Amino acid sequence: MAELSTLARPYARAAFEYASTENALNEWLSELQLVSVVVADEAVRNLLGDPSLTTEKQADAFIGLLGDELGDSRKRFLHVLAENRRLGLVPNILTQFAQLKAQREQSVDVEMVSPFEVPDAVRDRISQALSKRLDREVVMSTSIDSSLLGGVLIRAGDLVIDGSVRGRLNKLAEALTN
The missing domain is CATH 3.40.30 (Glutaredoxin)
Structure with a gap:
């Protein structure tokens, strides 16, 4: 578990800093919560683990599942996670993002x-x-x-x-x- 937290930390910090500069902490938090729920679904985990899909196709399929629920910056963030094969870290990123937000507030x-x-x-x-x-x-x-x-x-x-x-x-x- 500690390893997943370590991997998620830079993404959580980057998302938090970006959301802070945009004054969009609540939007980011709620959308990360939504993404975290979707990532927890077994069919989505199978999609993320499919080696035949390129990272771009994984990101597009994943974002397609969420439709218009995500803002543009969150979609770009998910593309970055997909490029680095880190979409599965979203629950850990959410936890750390929420902790950073609570510290700030x-x-x-x-x-x-x-x-x-x-x-x-x-x-x-x-x-x-x-x-x-x-x-x-x-x-x-x-x-x-x-x-x-x-x-x-x-x-x-x-x-x-x-x-x-x-x-x-x-x-x-x-x-x-x-």
């Missing part, structure tokens, strides 16, 4: 998982506390996992705060066995 994506719907007031308080702790703007998304007994599980990048009852019981069991 001083924001962090936070996922909060709970066993039930969390009231907006509670979600806002948690978001404000995390924003203070992380010194970044928090973009909160929530999901429901009924397998949690109670509490919440919060993921913000590498930071995981397990305030769930299941997590606390696991810590207690671990403490008792040691």
Whole structure:
């Protein structure tokens, strides 16, 4: 995995710098997300792995799948990736592009998982506390996992705060066995 990240890094940086100069970070991000979904399709992966197709034909076929969904600069970017046989790196490029964008905007994506719907007031308080702790703007998304007994599980990048009852019981069991 580290090798794919290393290969994707220069492309992600180049795309990010270009998108920054054009003030089009959101457009690039949304279109890279679309391309990433298309690349994940098995038929498309087979197309990309077909040695009988030239890189130009691969790029044209790939861009043809997306139709008018892509801007001209993104189409040129995909041609560059195809010429270097790197279209399969788009998911890795997307991840690094999103990280660069979040760094630039001083924001962090936070996922909060709970066993039930969390009231907006509670979600806002948690978001404000995390924003203070992380010194970044928090973009909160929530999901429901009924397998949690109670509490919440919060993921913000590498930071995981397990305030769930299941997590606390696991810590207690671990403490008792040691």
